[in-house]
Amino acid sequence: xxxRILIVEDEEHxxxxxxxNLEAEGFMTAIARExxxxxxxxxxxxxxxxxxxxxxxxxxxxxxxxxxxxxxxRVPILFLTARTAxxxxxxxLQLGGDDYLTKPFSVREVITRIRAMLRRQxxxxxxxxxxxxxxxxxxxxxxxxxxAETRHGTVTLTQKECMLxxxxxxxxxxxxxxxxxxDRVWGYDRYPSPRTIDNLVLRLRRHFEEDPRRPEFLQTVYxxxxxxxxxxx
Amino acid sequence: MAHHWAEKHISDPEEFTSWLAETLPDLEIAxxxxxxxxxxxxxxxxxxxxxRRVRMFAMEGAFFSLLLLAGIGFMxxxxxxxxxxxxxxxxxxxxxxxxxxxxxxxxxxxxxxxxGRSLPDEQRAKLLENMAExxxxxxxxxxxxxxxxxxxxxxxxPATEVFDLAEETRKAADSLAxxxxxxxxxxxxxxEEGLHARIHPERWHLLVKNLLENARKYSxxxxxxxxxxxxEGNHARLxxxxxxxxxxxxxxxxxxQRFYRIGSEDTRRSRGTGLGLYLVREIAGAFGGRxxxxxxxxxxxxxxxxxxxxxxxxx
Numbered sequence: 001x002x003x004r005i006l007i008v009e010d011e012e013h014x015x016x017x018x019x020x021n022l023e024a025e026g027f028m029t030a031i032a033r034e035x036x037x038x039x040x041x042x043x044x045x046x047x048x049x050x051x052x053x054x055x056x057x058x059x060x061x062x063x064x065x066x067x068x069x070x071x072x073x074r075v076p077i078l079f080l081t082a083r084t085a086x087x088x089x090x091x092x093l094q095l096g097g098d099d100y101l102t103k104p105f106s107v108r109e110v111i112t113r114i115r116a117m118l119r120r121q122x123x124x125x126x127x128x129x130x131x132x133x134x135x136x137x138x139x140x141x142x143x144x145x146x147x148a149e150t151r152h153g154t155v156t157l158t159q160k161e162c163m164l165x166x167x168x169x170x171x172x173x174x175x176x177x178x179x180x181x182x183d184r185v186w187g188y189d190r191y192p193s194p195r196t197i198d199n200l201v202l203r204l205r206r207h208f209e210e211d212p213r214r215p216e217f218l219q220t221v222y223x224x225x226x227x228x229x230x231x232x233x
Numbered sequence: 234m235a236h237h238w239a240e241k242h243i244s245d246p247e248e249f250t251s252w253l254a255e256t257l258p259d260l261e262i263a264x265x266x267x268x269x270x271x272x273x274x275x276x277x278x279x280x281x282x283x284x285r286r287v288r289m290f291a292m293e294g295a296f297f298s299l300l301l302l303a304g305i306g307f308m309x310x311x312x313x314x315x316x317x318x319x320x321x322x323x324x325x326x327x328x329x330x331x332x333x334x335x336x337x338x339x340x341x342x343x344x345x346x347x348x349g350r351s352l353p354d355e356q357r358a359k360l361l362e363n364m365a366e367x368x369x370x371x372x373x374x375x376x377x378x379x380x381x382x383x384x385x386x387x388x389x390x391p392a393t394e395v396f397d398l399a400e401e402t403r404k405a406a407d408s409l410a411x412x413x414x415x416x417x418x419x420x421x422x423x424x425e426e427g428l429h430a431r432i433h434p435e436r437w438h439l440l441v442k443n444l445l446e447n448a449r450k451y452s453x454x455x456x457x458x459x460x461x462x463x464x465e466g467n468h469a470r471l472x473x474x475x476x477x478x479x480x481x482x483x484x485x486x487x488x489x490q491r492f493y494r495i496g497s498e499d500t501r502r503s504r505g506t507g508l509g510l511y512l513v514r515e516i517a518g519a520f521g522g523r524x525x526x527x528x529x530x531x532x533x534x535x536x537x538x539x540x541x542x543x544x545x546x547x548x
Contacts, residue, residue, distance in 0.1 A: 010454075011335055011338075011339065012415040012416070013336075013339035013342075013343070013363050013366075013367060013415075014335070014338055014339045014342060016339075016363070017339055017342030017343055017346060018342065020346060020356075020360075021342070021345075021346055021350075024350055033454060034453075034454070055331075057450075057453075082331045082334040082335065082338070083331065103334050103335070103337075103338040104334060104337050104338040104340075104341040104342075105338070105341070106341065106345050107342060107345035107346060107349060108345070108349075
């Protein structure tokens with residue numbers, strides 16, 4: 001079935017150009033031209049992916065992302081921004097966006113990014129063999145809701161945290177190397193700094209391990225990558 | 234330490250007196266048997282001179298200190314303004330380059346599309362039409378920015394030639410017609426003929442376009458924008474009215490300030506350059522007119538009125 005993409009862009013020619021190309025690639029499209037309209041469309045129509053322009057009348061693109069994430073939507077969001085300032089890019093990702101493209105972009109870039117994002121989302125939505133809730137030690141992780149019950153109480157997990165955890169759990173007992181992690185969890189050809197994976201693992205350990213410095217479940221295999229162990233030996 | 238004293242041993246009173254007279258000529262010393270006389274007037278004069286000199290120095294000192302402080306104050310103020318201007322320039326440049334990226338983005342999309350896909354003739358024609366519009370838009374944008382830059386540096390030479398206001402206003406409105414149509418805005422134009430004024434046509438176009446752009450920017454798509462030109466006594470009155478977000482009435486002066494914009498931080502930072510209304514006021518002033526803004530409050534639309542002195546056209 002064709003995937004549905006919501007184009008949020010108030011500049012008519014850009015919206016038109018995107019629609020034309022996405023439909024030629026087999027996607028179904030809808031267009032929202034204003035911030036509040038976009039929020040409604042995302043929460044009610046539940047598109048498979050959102051192309052989100054940052055500069056919008058009404059609510060800004062950042063605000064749209066913030067509000068739909070707060071409302072529980074996990075739809076993949078690709079920001080379109082004319083601003084190249086580092087801060088703006090990071091901000092978008094921190095607010096829960098998945099990726100960004102700076103204007104002007106080429107058609108090929110848009111299509112490639114969209115396909116990659118949809119692929120990752122499809123992989124993520126496939127439930128692991130154990131079901132959508134995974135338990136290890138005192139922890140129970142709900143991958144649908146992005147929440148977990150831990151010894152510290154209920155925590156909300158970010159998209160990246162869930163994706164990494166899921167990847168490791170799917171390969172339980174096996175080492176997952178850093179390249180695979182980068183590919184699966186980040187997926188684009190611009191890799192974050194090497195420390196980013198380490199920081200992500202550290203956060204997960206803080207949630208789930210009794211002593212993060214001596215992890216039982218999320219182990220480091222030095223020089224290679226990480227490994228998940230569901231039961232304590 | 235060696236002090237420099239002029240010493241005269243008092244052995245001979247006459248000699249002593251003449252030495253004293255030589256040493257202190259201002260005192261007008263005269264000789265008298267057994268004593269030394271000093272002219273009272275001279276003494277007083279000398280004392281006055283001494284105190285006057287002190288006063289002079291004190292005043293000069295104070296005066297120069299003040300001058301110095303004023304100088305420093307001026308420099309600090311200038312530097313502060315320079316830095317502010319620099320920051321604003323940087324903001325201006327950022328906003329400018331952002332404005333330019335929009336038509337370039339759609340041009341790139343269309344070029345990619347035309348190059349990469351085979352489309353039915355009708356669609357191709359539509360794309361090419363859009364691209365032509367984008368090029369016009371880009372050109373127009375650059376012209377306006379250059380003009381804005383010019384006006385920021387000074388009002389320029391006074392207008393001497395007389396132009397038909399309705400015609401020049403219409404030209405400006407027409408150049409924005411496609412942009413407004415894209416947003417499904419309805420532009421209602423009602424321009425009285427036969428009105429003439431001393432203007433620079435390009436600057437008048439900029440004024441009209443800025444007012445219309447302003448109306449568009451703060452109005453929801455599909456709403457109505459009114460453009461009216463009327464005679465009022467010996468003035469022409471141009472009105473631009475919108476049904477948009479308006480502004481708090483107490484802001485009606487401040488909105489004409491450089492870089493003042495209403496809206497969230499994101500919209501303020503990048504939609505437009507923040508100079509639109511400022512330039513409207515500058516241009517109106519340069520033509521001997523003025524502009525006023527009115528709004529009943531947020532959400533209640535806005536009305537901008539420009540008044541220009543009319544010139545009776547010599548046939």
